[in-house]
Amino acid sequence: MTAVEGQPIVFVHGTRFSAGQWSPQLAALREEFPVAAVDLPGHGSRSTEAWSLKAAAEVIADAVDALGCGPALVVGHSLGGYASLEFARVRPELLRGLVLAGASASTRGAWAVPYRWVAGLVPRLPADRLAGWNDTLLRRLYPAGVVEATIRSGYAFHTLPAAWGEVLGRFDAGAMRHVAAPVLILNGEKDRVFRSGEAAFARAHPHARVELIPRAGHLANFDDPVAFSDAVRRFARQLGNSA
Secondary structure: OOOOOOOOEEEEOOOOOOHHHHHHHHHHHOOOOOEEEEOOOOOHHHOOOOOOHHHHHHHHHHHHHHHOOOOEEEEEEOHHHHHHHHHHHHOHHHEEEEEEEOOOOOOOHHHHHHHHHHHHHHHHOOHHHHHHHHHHHHHHHOOHHHHHHHHHHOOOHHHHHHHHHHHOOOOOHHHHHHOOOOEEEEEEOOOOOOOOOHHHHHHOOOOEEEEEEOOOOOOHHHHOHHHHHHHHHHHHHHHHHHO
């Protein structure tokens, strides 16, 4: 099967990152599938654009259309996972399947309190200091080939308050009822916070299953790029075989 014939895949990055987050997955999958990674509003190449979930869903839809080969498998991490749930709700005709990575926790209730605190704190800290801390942490934890594209693309700290301000209080397992396509809930085994609702999210959808990346945390696609890419590959092939 050539990339032109394979299931198209669109990747949606997490908080503060950009399309560069997905460089390991794009490299691993592009020979078999048409692939693309987006910059959400307020991030990366769209850093001057205002954030909204509506605009984020439009960006994902544009990426699916640009691949030009039918409904896509959308892979969303963290913030990108919640944006992908919104996309699934408003543009179901463009969705062939959904991978929720690090995005199976309710954003309602007490869970949201510390994240509201962080969203309020970030604008008070110098962006260059935050970027330096992030660069140092990523380089300490991961090989250069995994994170350099993310580091080069910079960070969208200025968008974090608006993005999480809209997401917090909005999503729980009930959001799965708006997803018409099959769902893979793909989490790092050690991502205890964002795994907290995975069972409820899976129960809320008739065609959802959970898969864990062993020993991985919230950034599972960095912790084990090969295992993460393989999980996406298997799911994409299943979707293609059932089309």
